[in-house]
Amino acid sequence: MNGPTLFGLCGAALVGLGLYGLICQPGALRKILAFNLIGSGVFLLFGVIAKRGGGALSAAGLGVDGDPVPQALIITGLVVAFAATSIAVALLLRLAEISGRSTLERAGSGSHSPTHERAPAPERAA
Amino acid sequence: MNRPAKLMIGLLLCLFALVLLWVFHAALMQSPGARLADLAMDSLPLSGVKNPVTAVLLSYRAYDTLLELAVLLAALLGIWSLGAATPGFQPAGAALAAMVSWVVPLLILTGGYLLWVGGYAPGGAFQAGALLGSAGVLLRLAGDERAGLPSERAQRRLVVAGIAVFALVGLGTMVAGIGFLTYPPGWSKWLILLIETAATVSIGVTLAAAYAGGKPRSRASDGATP
Numbered sequence: 598m599n600g601p602t603l604f605g606l607c608g609a610a611l612v613g614l615g616l617y618g619l620i621c622q623p624g625a626l627r628k629i630l631a632f633n634l635i636g637s638g639v640f641l642l643f644g645v646i647a648k649r650g651g652g653a654l655s656a657a658g659l660g661v662d663g664d665p666v667p668q669a670l671i672i673t674g675l676v677v678a679f680a681a682t683s684i685a686v687a688l689l690l691r692l693a694e695i696s697g698r699s700t701l702e703r704a705g706s707g708s709h710s711p712t713h714e715r716a717p718a719p720e721r722a723a
Numbered sequence: 724m725n726r727p728a729k730l731m732i733g734l735l736l737c738l739f740a741l742v743l744l745w746v747f748h749a750a751l752m753q754s755p756g757a758r759l760a761d762l763a764m765d766s767l768p769l770s771g772v773k774n775p776v777t778a779v780l781l782s783y784r785a786y787d788t789l790l791e792l793a794v795l796l797a798a799l800l801g802i803w804s805l806g807a808a809t810p811g812f813q814p815a816g817a818a819l820a821a822m823v824s825w826v827v828p829l830l831i832l833t834g835g836y837l838l839w840v841g842g843y844a845p846g847g848a849f850q851a852g853a854l855l856g857s858a859g860v861l862l863r864l865a866g867d868e869r870a871g872l873p874s875e876r877a878q879r880r881l882v883v884a885g886i887a888v889f890a891l892v893g894l895g896t897m898v899a900g901i902g903f904l905t906y907p908p909g910w911s912k913w914l915i916l917l918i919e920t921a922a923t924v925s926i927g928v929t930l931a932a933a934y935a936g937g938k939p940r941s942r943a944s945d946g947a948t949p
Contacts, residue, residue: 605747613740621729642743646750664760665775672780672849673791676926680798683933687802690936 604645611638623700625692629685636678640671647671771911773843780847781915785904789893792886792922795929799882808937814866823865830858838923842912848919852926859931868940870931875939878932885925889918 611634618631647667693699763775763783770778780788815823834854841847862871872878892914893904901907906914932939 609740609744613736665763666759668776669779684798684801691805
C-alpha cells in the first residue's frame with residue numbers, strides 16, 4: 598500500500614466516522630467534533646489529490662511537490678472551519694448557560710436520554 | 724436512537740466510505756492532463772514570491788484571502804456578541820509558568836520566521852498567525868484571563884487591521900488604475916509582505932480572542948474579583 602492510498606483510506610474513514618457521529622450522537626458538542634472530523638477527512642483527501650498535479654511539476658524539475666492551488670484552498674478551508682467551530686462552541690456554551698441543556702433536542706422529546714439533560718437553570722435576566 | 728437503526732446507519736456509512744475511497748482512487752489514477760498547477764507555476768515569476776502556495780493565496784486568489792479574513796472577523800464578532808468571556812484559570816504553578824515564559828517568546832519568534840519564509844518555502848500569514856494564536860491560548864491556560872492580549876479597544880483595532888490593510892492596498896491599486904488587488908510589478912513582493920504582516924497580527928489576535936470565548940473584561944473589574 599503506497600502513501601496516497603493510505604492517506605485516502607484515512608480520509609474516507611474520517612468522513613465515515615464523522616458522518617456517523619453527526620447522525621447518531623445526541624450531544625451538540627459531539628456533533629461539532631464529528632463535523633470537524635468530516636472536515637479533516639475532506640481536507641486530507643483534497644490534499645492527497647493535490648499530489649496528482651505535482652507529478653508533472655516535479656518531472657519538470659521545479660522541485661515542487663503537489664499542486665499549489667488545492668493546498669492554498671485547504672489553508673483557506675482550515676481557517677473557515679476554525680471560525681465556524683469557535684462560533685458554534687460559543688453558541689453551545691451560551692445555550693447551556695441559558696437553558697441548562699447541551700443537546701439540540703426539544704425539552705419534551707429528550708426524555709429518553711436523561712443523561713444528557715441537566716437540571717434546567719432558572720431564567721437569567723438578560 | 725435505538726440499536727438496529729444505529730447499526731444500519733453504520734453499515735450504510737461504511738458503504739459510503741468505500742464509495743468515497745473508490746472515487747478518490749479513480750481521481751488519483753486519472754492522467755494529469757491540463758492542471759492549474761502549470762498555470763500557477765508559469766506566472767510565478769510575475770507574482771514576486773517564490774512559493775506557489777503564497778502566490779495563490781495572496782496574488783492569484785487574493786479575493787479569497789480577503790474574504791477569509793472577513794469570515795474570521797465575523798466569527799469573532801459573533802463570539803463577542805454572546806457576552807463576556809469566562810474568567811480564566813487560576814495562575815499557573817512555578818513549572819508551568821517557567822515553561823510558558825520560555826515557549827511564548829519562542830512561538831512569537833517562530834511566527835515571525837514563518838511569516839518571512841512564506842515568500843519562498845512553506846509558511847505564510849496563516850501559519851504564523853496560528854502560532855501567535857497558540858501563544859495566546861498558552862497564556863490563557865496559564866492563568867492570564869485576557870490571553871496576553873491588550874485592552875478591548877486595542878484588540879478591536881488589531882482584529883480589523885488585517886482586513887483593513889488588505890482592502891486599502893486593493894483600493895490603492897484600484898485608484899492607481901490597475902484593478903482591485905492587481906499589484907504593480909516590482910512592488911508586489913513588498914505589498915504581499917505588508918498584507919501578510921497585518922494579516923498575521925490580526926489572525927493571531929482573532930484566534931486568541933476566540934479562544935477566550937467572549938468579550939474581554941476590563942482590567943478594572945478584575946481587581947474586585949481576584
